[in-house]
Amino acid sequence: MTKSGLIEAVAEKTPHISKKDTEIVVNTIFDSMTQALKKGERIEIRGFGSFQVKIREAREGRNPKTGEPVHISAKRTPFFKVGKELKEMVDNVPPEAVQPNSARELA
Amino acid sequence: MTKAEIVEQIYEQVGFSKKESAELVETVFETIKQTLSMGEKVKISGFGNFVVRPKNARKGRNPQTGQEILLEARRVLTFKPSLVLKNILNDEPVDSSMLAAENRD
Numbered sequence: 001m002t003k004s005g006l007i008e009a010v011a012e013k014t015p016h017i018s019k020k021d022t023e024i025v026v027n028t029i030f031d032s033m034t035q036a037l038k039k040g041e042r043i044e045i046r047g048f049g050s051f052q053v054k055i056r057e058a059r060e061g062r063n064p065k066t067g068e069p070v071h072i073s074a075k076r077t078p079f080f081k082v083g084k085e086l087k088e089m090v091d092n093v094p095p096e097a098v099q100p101n102s103a104r105e106l107a
Numbered sequence: 108m109t110k111a112e113i114v115e116q117i118y119e120q121v122g123f124s125k126k127e128s129a130e131l132v133e134t135v136f137e138t139i140k141q142t143l144s145m146g147e148k149v150k151i152s153g154f155g156n157f158v159v160r161p162k163n164a165r166k167g168r169n170p171q172t173g174q175e176i177l178l179e180a181r182r183v184l185t186f187k188p189s190l191v192l193k194n195i196l197n198d199e200p201v202d203s204s205m206l207a208a209e210n211r212d
Contacts (some may be wrong), residue, residue: 001142001149009138014131017123024121025131030154032116036108038195043108048136049184053196076196078155080186089144090184091157 003030037078049083110136143184152206155188 001009007026011019033051035041043051058074082090110132120185139149139157164180173194190205 001147003151006135006138006142006149006151009142010131010134013134013138017127017131021121021123022131025117025123025128026135028117028120029113029132029135030151032113032120033108034154034192034195036112041108045110045113045136048140049186072205075193078186078188078192078196079180080155080157082184086140086143086184089140090146091181094146 045083047083047085049086050078050081052081053077054079133198133204150209151189153189155186155192156209158185158187159183160185161195 003026007023010026011017011022014022017025027034033043037051040053050101056075056077058070058105061070061072062068063070110194114125114128117123117132118125121128123131134181143157143159144147146159147180148156162181162183165178167176167178168174169176189209191201191209193199194201194205
């Protein structure tokens, strides 16, 4: 599913709102999330997951073609951690089937 | 930032009522969740791709007791951030060719 597919699906579920408006809403959601991350804010969507920006330290890398050493400067990278509910949905395991301290929990 | 703050942004920037904004934000995340739970990936151009990946069963160990355990095969969700998002976070230029590159399947 692409962003336009998402807009389509959401528009179908909310027939009282035009597709054009749905598109604006979807874009505004991801724009505001991008802006929050840009400010270094953590985002937490309950039941979905959380996003956080981490800093990757500068390091000495190597050009894989020439073998020449290159300097790679520090970078900010977004990370996503899946929330419990979505994690279980994706794995198709009903929450009640997950035992505390099971192998799954330790993973 | 929480879901409530995203709803607030929709209310302020788009002009829907708070109730409608909340309903829309909820529907967007629910739709993404349902799609992923069917194993289908969700690609948000300019933000990133959410992809469900299978993991093979493997032997693990309880780190506390050292006891060997079997970790069953499972499916996990991964997020690959868009080059556009990564560049925005690093104050690097963003151009349309990046979008074109990531929209290719």
